[in-house]
Amino acid sequence: MRILVTGTAGFIGYHVARRLLRDGHAVTGIDGMTAYYDVALKRRRHAMLRESAGFTCHEFLLEDAQALADVFTGCEPELVIHLAAQAGVRYSMENPQAYINANIIGTCNVLEQARAHPPRHLMLASTSSVYGANRSVPFAESQRCDHPLSLYAATKKATEDLAHSYSHLWNLPITICRFFTVYGPWGRPDMALFRFTANTLQGRPIDVYNNGDMARDFTYIDDVVEAVRRLSTTPPRGPGESDAGASPVAPCRVVNIGSGRPVSLLAFIESIEKALGTPCIRNDLPMQPGDMPRTWADCSALRALTGFTPDTSVQAGVEAFVAWYRTCYATTVASPAAQ
Incomplete structure (x- = not known):
């Protein structure tokens, strides 16, 4: 398959891209190489991915709508795995604009390109932080997430809502992955x-x-990659699906990925x-x-969809x-x- 992965120089993105390349897919990667943490570490990850002939990478911020449009036009991805984001709870109090730009504007640009070039499946990274002040555990996808405790969590919940609206309006199959402490x-x-x-x-x-x-709920990276790989071949079909995170009005679902x-x-x-x-x-x-x-993740939806539990x-x-x-x-x- 032709697969576009954003954030390929990041932690999860690097491991996901490496697995997809090993499985024989053609992977186009995008990363902004922001200086939030050691850029040399990011470049080492990209350098290892470049050792595969199936990997093509681009370096720009997702806020650059034209650059993103050019990549989508060039690779026409069948699967999009959007992992790029500004992470970190504490840093969101120091530099809130970075989270608005990367997480909300960047994700909106990805959704716009998915609308213009519809893939078979779009996967979007979210976080356990969206459960915020919820006290009922384990956290289940059906729980409301209306009380975020950080700007980081608020921006990630906003991307979930954006994704759902695009899924409903444009019939885009979207899976939102809520990662738990990878x-x-x-x-x-x-x-x-x-x-x-x-x-x-x-x-x-x-x-x-x-x-x-x-x-x-610490979740080892290899388990996360396996969960993403299995979910990638199981796009939501639309309203009427019975799993806990499925939307009643759109081909969109939320899935916890935790241990x-x-x-x-x-x-x-x-x-x-x-x-x-x-x-x-x-x-x-x-x-x-x-x-x-x-x-604490309720992983029953992941298990039901993929047969896999970290x-x-x-x-x-x-x-x-x-x-x-x-x-x-x-x-x-x-x-x-x-x-």
């Missing part, structure tokens, strides 16, 4: 696992918010200590604005990350995550 090799330096590993190896303390009284097994932050830190063979020095801090106390244990996933980190970064030299 981690693993080639992960983002701003995420906890990367920062905790880097700081501990350098003898620095790690910042532990809410004194560690938090839980996350379904929340892990406390303190247990996660213990897994890192075990993998590193050294204790972490904790700097306990209060809860940060915009953070959610816990996330099953990589946190210990195995953390050990894989630590092995990658030791290979890519000398422990005596500061990595991009050092604080």
Whole structure:
């Protein structure tokens, strides 16, 4: 298939593109190479993808509507996987405009091109953060998501609503993937696992918010890729589908992609200590604005649609990350995550 993937120099985008290339597809990638975190890491990911003859990449921001239109016209994608976004809860309080530009304007431009060049299936990345202040767990796709706790979450929920409207108006088959705390090799330096590993190896303390009284549905990257791959061949058919996240009026559905097994932050830190063979020095801090106390995915819709449930244990996933980190970064030299 001809597949367009946005955000191919990003963490999830890189892994998804690599899997699609390995499966024999022609992949066109787009990435803006923003400086939110180490651009050198992004370029290393793209360099590895370029080793495949089936990969073509373009470097521009999705806010550039004409550049995006040119790519769609040139590749006429059968499948679009839109993963590019401005991520990060705390950074959204420092630079809100980046989230409006990348997440809302950029996504709207992707939807406009999908309308002009309809693919068989459009997949859109969202986040567990959209569940916001919901207290009923596990989080199910049928729950209302009306109380976001951060601007990041608000912009991602806005993209979900935009996608649904385009699906309804233009009969576009769209799957919205709500990712739950994705981690693993080639992960983002701003995420906890990367920062905790880097700081501990350098003898620095790690910042532990809410004194560690938090839980996350950590989901290993290979499981996320497998879920996306399987969902890509199962586009929503339209109203009348019975799965939890299906729209009653459009060929649009929401699907949680998580492990379904929340892990406390303190247990996660213990897994890192075990993998590193050294204790972490904790700097306990209060809860940060915009953070959610816990996330927990109801994965029944994913299982019903694909027959797949993520099953990589946190210990195995953390050990894989630590092995990658030791290979890519000398422990005596500061990595991009050092604080």
